[in-house]
Amino acid sequence: MTLRIGMVARTLNAPHLRGTGRYIQEVLRNSKAADGVHWTVFANNPALPLRVPADLAGETDVFGFRGDRFELWEQIGLPLHARRAGVQLLHCGENTVPLWQPMPTVVTIHDTVLWEEPRPTRLDYHYLHHVQGLAYRRCSAVITISESSRRDIARRWPFLADRLVVIPHGIADEFFQPATAPLPPALRAVLEDGQGRKPYLLYVGGPQPRKRFGWALDLLASADDSALHLVACGFGAAAAQAAVVPSSLVGRVHFAPFVSDAELVALYQGARVALYPTLYEGFGFPAVEAQAAGTPVLFSPVSSLADLVGPLTWAVPAQDPAAWQVALRDALSLQPTARAERVSAAQRWARSFAWRKTAQMHLDLYRRVLAGDRLN
Template identity: 55%
Template sequence: MKIGLVARCLNTAHVRGMGKYVMELLRHSNADIDWHLFADDPRHPLQHPEGARLTPDIFEFRGDRFRLWEQLGLPLRARRLPLSLLHCTEGALPLWQPLPTVVTLHDTLAFEDRPDTAADRLYWDRIIPAALRRAAHVITISESSRRDILARWPELEPRLTVIHHGIDTTYFAPPTAPVPVALRQALDSAAYAVYVGGPMKRKRFDWALQVLAAQPDPRLKLVACGFGAAAREAARAALPHALQARVLFADFLSDAELLALYKGAAAVLYPTLYEGFGFPAIEAQAAGVPVLFSPLGSLAELVGPLTTLVPADDLGAWAAALHAAVTLGAEARAEKADQARAWARHFRWARSWERHQEVYRKAVGTRP
């Protein structure tokens, strides 16, 4: 089978979030799959795992401001190739589908938060819903996202499948890389919590700062992950004076470095208000670390032995939960860590790939 894959999320210096998903599909695919990877930015490399049978195809197409790369350039290029199907991995797909097309719709946030312009109304309210109705199959990543999708387009139900993500096997093994030297020196052996989420408003970095400020131990530090260089500087400049010595910003971390950071943490703060799928909720528990979050959206599906559920807007409950995690005895934490690792093993990329294959086989036989 030869599959065209939209891989713009790998056409970057650092692979994050959605890019992890596409990278793991390629890494776990069978030897009899040939991939043709479509991307659009010649300024950056196309990241991919070693050993996969693939052809990178980075091309530009005029009119990207009007999404013509996706709506015209991509189907034109795919039509000329000997592809069995096209998989659009980033939540959008072309209206014109000259070959069977599968789309991964991670969540419905883009439809809810779109700018209120004529062009965006046309694109998100008309073109993409019409394209979804033409798709051979729609994949989503949680039961929560499935409910949100069907609330908008109930007619998609026969062609909608939930396939959970997995997590990297790195998180089940001892760390193979240390915490970066500069970060380790800045921590200076202090107890710390980890915030994962970056600067997006719904991730609530400001809430994590309030939880830190409410701690009885003024020596406790917070390591913030997920910020790009410019966002780090802006967030650092905006820190309250009382927290400036207690909040550290991590540069981009590999999975091995993030695992090492998790392992040394007292807890992981994940105060996000919405996720299609929350990697940190599982990664932290696989690493044996307590994680605090609210059971909103898909996160309600990721409650494991080291989860502490906290009401989203109850600062006192968040502060108490973090203090409890910081003071949790080593023996009690170790016992829960064993249970959490066993629970986290259910989220395997190998299983996710098997489910994707099932969808591909069904889609290949459909008429475009």
């Protein structure tokens, strides 16, 4: 029997994909008609592209709905359209769900960061902390992406413990292959000259305080090699302009524009070392992506990252600058033979994070929910 699944995909209905959008896109891309699934993909902005796979096994429904301030698209428009489309199960993959659930509903809560950071308005706070708490009680299942996030969610909402299912993210095949694209033009202009490419570290994170861009700047400043540059990913144009770069590092720090997956692979593979000094992640894509691309990566084994320490990881205490400096020197001085051995081992390890496996685990969960099976 064909599964008729509704997928909420507002994060695909955007100029650029971020982590949650990539997750939804890969689940759709790695589940095919041969799996017995028919998708209806819901999004909310007809003025923007919807980045679904070209061979999507199903259709899209992009519609506006008045009442943005009160989240009425999600609370009324979405369940109405899902019911009209005849979906058997609705999957809300972006942390939040409607209270009205006319069919079995599954939500992916990626982590608890939204609930731990200050909210801009009282209405926003009420929606996340009160409305969503009630809505989660009605969900048939809750997917999360790591054991660390599962523990955090169960502490915040103990009533979800028997409905929580961990399905890890995957890594796209492109990260294991030789780069098929050059660096973005803006970076080629500053990193490449007639004498070749300048050596650079790659910071992957963005401007959020927990990502610790300042930590990466301090590490660059303390590096023995004054010729090293730093490329920073995850910043929009406004955030890049607002970032404070010490005068001593001006000309050595460069902000990447939004990049395609192919350009991101090129950035990883061209970097001497990737820096990922974040203090909390539900699932840390860069920790695995760097290793799949054959690039040493420095991070602290905190939250979900404790499960992502692989053969090309330098795991460093979060608050120990001296340890980070030593780890960077070690990673930069890795000899070619030793590096090749670790790259080979890291890529074998990283292949266990496969989007096809992730998609199959989603389809299995949908079937269990529809059959009324116990989840835990």
